[in-house]
Amino acid sequence: xxxxxxxxxxxxxxxxxxxxxxxxxxxxxxxxxxxxxxxxxxxxxxxxxxxxxxxxxxxxxxxxxxxxxxxxxxxxxxxxxxxxxxxxxxxxxxxxxxxxxxxxxxxxxxxxx
Amino acid sequence: xxxxxxxxxxxxxxxxxxxxxxxxxxxxxxxxxxxxxxxxxxxxxxxxxxxxxxxxxxxxxxxxxxxxxxxxxxxxxxxxxxxxxxxxxxxxxxxxxxxxxxxxxxxx
Numbered sequence: 001x002x003x004x005x006x007x008x009x010x011x012x013x014x015x016x017x018x019x020x021x022x023x024x025x026x027x028x029x030x031x032x033x034x035x036x037x038x039x040x041x042x043x044x045x046x047x048x049x050x051x052x053x054x055x056x057x058x059x060x061x062x063x064x065x066x067x068x069x070x071x072x073x074x075x076x077x078x079x080x081x082x083x084x085x086x087x088x089x090x091x092x093x094x095x096x097x098x099x100x101x102x103x104x105x106x107x108x109x110x111x112x113x
Numbered sequence: 114x115x116x117x118x119x120x121x122x123x124x125x126x127x128x129x130x131x132x133x134x135x136x137x138x139x140x141x142x143x144x145x146x147x148x149x150x151x152x153x154x155x156x157x158x159x160x161x162x163x164x165x166x167x168x169x170x171x172x173x174x175x176x177x178x179x180x181x182x183x184x185x186x187x188x189x190x191x192x193x194x195x196x197x198x199x200x201x202x203x204x205x206x207x208x209x210x211x212x213x214x215x216x217x218x219x220x221x
Contacts, residue, residue, distance in 0.1 A: 033208070042119075042201050042211030043156065056208045090155055102146075102209070104155045 003027060004093050004105035012111045018079045021108045023091035025072040031055070032074040033102065034066060035090040043090055049074055050096055086112045115140045117204045119212035127220050132189040134215035136202035145178055145185045146209055151198040159187075159200075192219050 003026035013019050025032055031050045035043035045058035049068035063079040072093070078085060088109050092102035116139040126132050136145065144163045148156035160169055162178035162185060169176045175188045185202055199216045203209035 035211075040213075042203075042213050045208055045210070048208060058208075088155075092156075101158050101161060103158065104148075107155050 004091065004103050006089075006091055006105040006108050008108060009106065010109045010111075012113065013081050014113050015081055015083060017081050017112075018077065019081060019110065021076045021078075021089050021091075021110075023074045023076070023093075023105055025074070025091075025093035026103050029093035029095050029103070030072055031094045031096050032068055032072065033092045033094070034074070034076045035092065036060070036085075037088040037090055037107070039087075046076070081112045083112050086110060115205060115210050117202060117210045117212040119202055119215055121215055122213065123216045123218065125218045125220065126192050128194060129191050132192050132196070132217055134187050134200050134202075134217075136185045136187075136204070136212055138183045138204045138210075141182050142204040143182075144204070145182075146203045147176060147185075147187055148201045148203065148211075149198050150201065150214070154198075156201060189217075192217070194219050194221055 005024045007022045033048040034046040037043045046060050047057040048055045052068045065077045067075045088107045090104050090107045092104045094102045118137050120135050146161045147159040149159055150156045160176050165182050166180045167178040173190045177186045197219050199214040201211050201214045203211045
C-alpha cells in the first residue's frame with residue numbers, strides 16, 4: 001500500500017450536481033496531482049498542487065477546481081456535472097525535488113446519471 | 114501538445130511466453146515512467162528511466178529508454194498469471210502524459 005487514501009470510494013450523482021472528492025497524501029509528500037481515468041483509457045492529468053498553489057493544469061474546464069491544505073491533503077471539486085465526467089478519479093502524491101515518483105491512491109469511482 | 118502512444122492495445126499470451134509493450138512519444142522526454150494497473154485497481158509505479166539508452170531490469174521485467182529519448186519498451190520474460198494487468202508508460206517531467214496502456218492477458 002502507498003499510504004495515499006481517497007474518499008469516497010464510490011459515488012453516484014446526477015447531471016448538474018456538484019461533487020467534492022478528497023485525498024490524503026503519503027506522509028512527507030508535498031505535491032498532489034489529480035487524474036481522470038475513463039474506462040479503457042490512461043489517466044488524464046487534471047492539475048497538480050504544490051505548497052497549496054496550483055502548479056500545472058491539464059486540458060480540463062474551470063468547473064474542475066481543487067485545493068491543497070497545509071497538511072498536504074487535497075480536494076477535487078467538480079461543478080455542473082456532465083455525463084462524460086463519469087470516470088475513476090485518482091490522486092497521486094509525490095515529493096518535488098526527489099525522484100518524483102508518483103504514488104497513486106485507490107481512486108474514487110464517480111457515476112453521473 | 115505532447116502525445117504518448119502505446120502498442121499493442123491488448124496482448125494475449127500463453128503462460129510462459131514473453132511479452133513486450135512499446136511506447137512512443139511525439140516529443141523528446143525528460144524521463145519515462147512505467148506503471149502497472151491490475152483490473153479494478155489503481156496504477157502502481159514500476160520504474161523510472163532518465164538516461165538516453167538506459168536499460169533497467171526487475172526480475173523478469175526489462176525496461177529500455179531509446180537513444181533519442183522518444184521511445185521506450187517493457188519486456189516480460191516467461192509471463193505468469195500474476196502479470197495480468199494494464200501496463201502504462203508515462204512521459205514527461207513533473208506532469209507526465211500517460212499512454213492508453215497495453216492490457217496483458219495471460220492464459221494458463
